[in-house]
Amino acid sequence: MSSILIKSAQIVNEGKITLADVFTNHGRIEMIAETIDHPADEVIDAKGLHLLPGLIDDQVHFREPGLTYKADIWHESRAAVAGGTTSFMEMPNTVPNTLTQKLLQDKYDIAAEKSLANYSFFMGAGNDNLSEVLKTNPRDVCGIKIFMGSSTGNMLVDNEETLENIFKEAPTLIAVHCEDEATIRQNLADFKQRYGDDGLTASMHPLIRSAEACYLSSSKAVALAKKHHTRLHILHISTERETHLFDNTVPLADKRITAEACIHHLWFSDADYGSKGNFIKWNPAVKTAADRDGILAAVLDGHIDVIATDHAPHTLEEKNQPYSQAPSGGPLVQHALQALLDLVKQGKLSLEQLVQKSAHNTATLFQVENRGFIREGYWADLVLVDLNKPYTVRKENILSKCGWSPFEGHTFTSSITHTLVSGNIAFRDGKIVEAGSGHRLLFNR
Template sequence: MSSILIKSAQVVNEGKTTKADVYINQGRIEMIAEEINHPADQVIQAEGLHLLPGLIDDQVHFREPGLTYKADIWHESRAAVAGGTTSFMEMPNTVPNTLTQQLLEDKYTIASEKSLANYSFFMGAANDNLDEVLKTNPRDVCGIKIFMGSSTGNMLVDNQETLENIFAQAPTLIAVHCEDEATVQRNLAAFKEKYGEENLTASMHPLIRSEKACYLSSSKAVELAKKHNTRLHILHISTAKETALFANDVPLEQKRITAEACVHHLWFCDKDYDEKGNFIKWNPAVKTEADRDGILKAVLDGYIDVIATDHAPHTLEEKQKPYAQAPSGGPLVQHALQALLDMVKGGKLTLEQLVLKTAHNTATLFQIESRGFIREGYWADLVLVDLDKPYTVTKENILSKCGWSPFEEHTFSSSIAHTIVSGQLAYTEGKIVEVGTGHRLLFNR
């Protein structure tokens, strides 16, 4: 591994911003000081740039294996590092679903050969694979994923006895997708009856996948976790009402129940469906302005602990189908940091809060070993950003395999200058650097 010296950066870390040099050797941060003159293989002159811990995205869908016509680990990990995300945790609703320990390890093998970013993969739960779920190793697997709402294949867990057993016996963190399936199906049937399936539109999505559906499921998950003292993490909170389920008066290290917000629920609202249509069709749905503002307030007030993407690409052809046939999800990992930096520019949060919610807290919440902070001895997962260099998203600079973005033609106020993954410069001034692969994340559990 080559050594890197970063000179004169504005280092944003652990609640403060200070000017410093950072020396990286053998993949780790060896020294942080006001001035370092140590010889290095690479020197990055960072005057005017801000140095942040690389984002740790705790929810992505990179579609490999089985759905690689729309995304794969090779393409999506490059999109990630181009956007300043240095580590990701990927979901089990690939094909086949990740429901055995062997299928889980197969994904780790693929990532070890193809991923430019650091990686971990969730073990999937179904109604009939409890024995496999209980074999999950907390040391080198980020967690167990339960879809308490519709998903691909055999991954809807709707058997109460199964849920009780998983919540009672899970050897590590459980992450859940919460939407009450019965409520969603009733709403969908009512809309089809009233309007006809061919007349349904994306603007109806937040009414079909409603606030009630989300709250019923989230509150059920919280109830189960409290009953069994489960380590529960609820993904992509989409309503202001759900935020009341969480606490902000307990240190994060002591929380048993935590929550995530996603960039799209902080950026878009139901008024955007007229322009964006299926391109902002996600599950759970983008809802009202009041929900968007309530989620942000909960992030800032400590009820919601982390910000992620739920990056979930589909092809342009799939997203251009009529609403009822178009799949939910979209690519976000390349532009998440820039969207959040625009929110910083707009006064909605500070740089320090951004770093807390996208790196520090994610590392703390998942107990990730030696990552998520700019500290001596930690792995060098870093991103340098230029807050004063605008960047316009075009088809030509989108790196996700699907080739489109809900942010297309938007000009962000900031740019990603350099991304360092496990001590290797992986992205610099608009270009991917082929340096090998990222590392498998380890967890202090």
């Protein structure tokens, strides 16, 4: 690891923007000062640029093992660092599902060899693996994932006794996907009866996977967590109504129940199905503009704590199938920061709020050790952005293995110039730098 001196950066950190230099050495931030003249192996002139802590994405699907024809840790971690995301937490609906400690360790072994970004993996909960779930080590595993609604991989946990036991006995944070399966199945049956399989379209997705299905499941999870004093984190909130399930009067470090918003639910609405079709088909579904605006309001007022992506690639061939056959999910991790910077440019949130919700709060919520802030002694996970350099998403600059993006053709107002991962430059001036590898995240629990 070489020493790096970043000169004259506008540092966005902990609620303020300051002009300063940053010196990193042996992978960590060694000094932050108005002026630093310490010799370094490399000097980066950051005049006119903003320096942010690298984003921590608490929900991605990198598809390895078992689904590597559509994505893998090597490709997706490169897409992440190109987009300013320096750490990720990956989900267990790979093949085989991550339902044993051995299978969990297998994923860590793959990431240690292949990931350019820092990494952690969720332990999966099923209907019959409680003994394995309870072995999860809170120190070096981000959490336990429960699908309280089926999605890609069909890891639905629908046994009531199992749910009670997991919420009661889980040794660490539980993250949940909340959609009520019975409601969705009934909605789907009704739509099929009315329109037939061939008559279903992507615009029906938010009506089939409805707002009611989301609220029923989210409210159930919150009730279980309150009953058992569980540390609960609800993923990808997609409706305005759900935001009222959460408290914004308690400091984040003291919250027992937290929530996440995703880029697609902050950007798209049901009006976009006409042009985007299956390419914005996610679970939970992108819903109304009122839901989108309500989610953003909840992010800003503290009802929702973090922003993530739910990056979940599928191939073009899969997404081009008819609606009922096309899987849900899409690639987002490469363009998440640029999308948020566009929202900043539009006056919908500030740079300071962006950093709080995509780095600081994620680190605090998961108790990530020595990451998520620009502080002396912390790991040098950093991203430099040029707020005045437009960037157009084209097929040739997409790094996700699937080769497409819902943002293809869109010109973002900002560009990412450098990304540092654990003190190594991993991305510079549009190119990946294979200078090092990511580290396994640790947690202060």
